[in-house]
Amino acid sequence: MQTKNYTTDLLPYIKALCGVEFASIELPRIKSLINSRAKRAYRASNYWPRFFVVGESRTVTSGVVLYDQASLDSIDTFLRIHRTAPFASASAQEFDFYVGSTGATLIAGSLDPSVAFVTYKKQWTDVYGDGSSGTTILVPDEWFEYLVHGVYADYMRAEGQQEKAALADQEANEKLQDELIRLDEQRIASVTLNKISTNANMQSRY
Numbered sequence: 001m002q003t004k005n006y007t008t009d010l011l012p013y014i015k016a017l018c019g020v021e022f023a024s025i026e027l028p029r030i031k032s033l034i035n036s037r038a039k040r041a042y043r044a045s046n047y048w049p050r051f052f053v054v055g056e057s058r059t060v061t062s063g064v065v066l067y068d069q070a071s072l073d074s075i076d077t078f079l080r081i082h083r084t085a086p087f088a089s090a091s092a093q094e095f096d097f098y099v100g101s102t103g104a105t106l107i108a109g110s111l112d113p114s115v116a117f118v119t120y121k122k123q124w125t126d127v128y129g130d131g132s133s134g135t136t137i138l139v140p141d142e143w144f145e146y147l148v149h150g151v152y153a154d155y156m157r158a159e160g161q162q163e164k165a166a167l168a169d170q171e172a173n174e175k176l177q178d179e180l181i182r183l184d185e186q187r188i189a190s191v192t193l194n195k196i197s198t199n200a201n202m203q204s205r206y
């Protein structure tokens with residue numbers, strides 16, 4: 001998936017909007033603002049393609065699918081859990097579940113499955129920065145415009161320029177909404193997460 005460079009793309013764009021050359025002492029604050037906005041973008045949807053995983057085989061331990069499993073991505077949000085690989089040619093039976101501190105507990109009746117197929121949102125673990133101190137310079141392209149205008153809004157607000165901050169916030173939110181609309185147009189949620197209950201599909205749930 002496409003990315004932008006923190007050092008050569010993101011920071012220069014933010015500097016250009018703010019009309020300043022940030023002093024070295026200001027850069028950690030700008031980095032914090034960027035990552036705060038990134039977290040907000042991440043939380044805006046469960047269906048960002050780079051974080052969205054469909055029907056991954058996971059071990060079931062005492063009726064629970066854990067958030068963490070060796071060699072696999074950590075789960076942030078459980079979306080659907082199936083008995084067999086979903087969205088293939090045959091209909092896959094689905095488990096209801098509830099989420100606790102360790103993972104998703106399956107409502108499996110008399111079944112005792114050892115494996116389940118989980119559709120989920122991966123945890124976001126990146127910290128964006130110049131590549132030092134555990135940061136990554138690769139910023140998701142789909143968040144780029146939102147981060148730029150959002151950080152500009154935060155910077156203007158901190159400088160006491162509330163009117164400019166409000167306009168920049170509006171611009172940032174419009175950029176984010178544009179990306180969310182693109183997700184809708186790709187039909188990720190409508191195809192994989194359609195859970196309208198009918199008598200027919202309730203017969204294939206546990």
